[in-house]
Amino acid sequence: MSFATPSTPRGRRVPRLRGAVTAAALGLAPLALSVLAAAPASAHGSMGDPVSRVAQCFAEGPESPRSAACQAAVAAGGTQALYDWNGIRIGDAGGRHQQLIPDGKLCSAGNDEFKGLDLARADWPATAVHSGAYTFKYRVTAPHKGTFEVYATKPGHDPAKPLAWSDLDLAHPVATSTDPVAADGFYTFSGTLPDRTGRQLLYAVWQRSDSPEAFYSCSDVDFGGAAAAKADTVKAAPAPTSAAPTPTPAVSTPSEQQIAAGADRSTVEHHGHGDDDPSTSAKPMPPTPNAPHPAGTSVPLAETGTPTGTSYAAIGGAAALALGSAALFLSVRQRATGRSRTAR
Template sequence: MPAARRKAAAFVTAGVVGAAPFALTVCAAGSAAAHGSLGDPVSRVAQCYAEGPENPRSAACRAAVAAGGTQALYDWNGVRIGDVAGRHQERVPDGELCSAGNEAFKGLDLARADWPATSVRRGSYTFKYRVTAPHKGTYKVYITKPGYAPSRPLAWDDLDLAHPVATSTDPAASGGFATFSGTLPQHSGRHLLYTVWQRSDSP
């Protein structure tokens, strides 16, 4: 899947069945012309845009603007790489997963423990991906492994790539959102979801 990544952070409570709650931030990846971003839980870039690109409320979003400017937030649905054809791990270097290696979105790569986060519990979860240019393709949602430290730059080895928490091909879209189900594992503390959206009608 071409790599467009976003770290998601939101102060939304998810009513998911399970044990103790943990907090999620989100990074998303999309293909060349697949425009969108995870809306529930909300991605970092979408959350920062919702806070107001010129003067975001949260310290992490303000730091992202200081690092990369406001245009990345106005382009909240455009973190992507074209012509990747599933080679996103080859094309996107460690530490640049949330920007998809795109300099314009470098503020999203900041290693911080204070990105806005969604409180969730383990168990079934309904993911809502906001699509502004829908395309056929497959979504995969990964979660960081136990021991993940949000204060360190995100690396591919931080993600449990062998066990996506959700996978969906051509999910139905309604009201501007593609909706699909997944299962969150037993985790504690702060973790990150990383979404990859690979178009099937384009590399």
């Protein structure tokens, strides 16, 4: 293959040759980079409304949380868990939630870093709710396709006991949503809260569809009713001492300013915009029609349709093409330079 005609003056052959090969190399390299940029990023987040335990404690301030429950969580697991509020996850979950997370460790997803969130207490800050329609808002720092499922504890739940899978009504999720649209930092989807009274807990599972990775969160809620009235009666009784109890702070989700201020302290990869964890695959999950479901049925929790990411075969091919063109440029340039020197 010749890049110049025989009639071309020797003095002009090398510049033309360089220009042609350089254009090819520079034209293919951006293509490869653009394809590489299309590779899937990891998703991170936690329930924002009703606010999750970890998001609530982060909003209170990791170094000096105001509520007794969040103070106890920091005493048990340290402050880092709160800075990593959007990273309660299992990289290779693939729908095997009950298999991988033992009873008593649902809120931490079995991760020792977040063990303070598993503390069995009846004074976690709780969102006031009522039975019926509810709009859930999931705070997300890296959007991705997947399915959300939210479960409520059964009637008679005792928040002072460690949370077990059997405490959740897994047969009747209160909300299920596949690929909701993220807007203003939240995934928003609808559900229906069951008929409950008093303090309950909502357990959210976000299973990505383009990766086995899944995220988990516990949100404390208060339905009021008989249990709340009983608690108010107890509070109205004469206090044994003159010291007034510390009021539980109002529930709140982390603000954009708090998230930005705490980003440098986070150990979640790229602060929630990417994932270097080798246990998290970016390869699309194969169809699993019989994948285990938290409720013990055959409904596939993780399957949500065709992934939008570019295949790794295409990525590898584009990268190899760019490298090959660069190598070709160097090789032809060396030969052309040699010929020029010989002609002299």
